Amino acid sequence: MSRASELLTSLGEGVAALRAAVGAAASVWERAPAEGEWSPRLVAEHIIVAFGVYSEFLAAAIDREPFDWTSRTYAFPTPEEARERLDELYAWVKEATAAMAEADLSAPVPELGALSPSPTLAGLLTLAGRHLANARQIESAVRA
16 A cells, blocks of 8 residues: 555544544543543644645645535534535535645645644645544543
């Protein structure tokens, strides 16, 4: 499997894990698992907003019209609304990266700045996948 395929597969797995965690969190959506921690809703809102920002970086790196994520709301009163927004964003990302080749991974993404030690498309996809892994915080809140 190519590095591009690995990164895109990992991204898809991260989205699936976040979808599952959000779906399982309905009964604790607004409840922080402990003092000073974020509720599943806040975690989901944070991750999905970051995914929107990363999609904008992706669009710039591949010279594509960005997903219009800023005109939508990112306050999710229900898990269903969070999943709907995540699905919209991910559908755009999948379509935008469908023809991605190995050579594309070295495309510069200067917007990453200090967010990634590798300010390239590969670094962006890695960062987005790692950020999606914060779904574990939602899973922990469900178990609490």
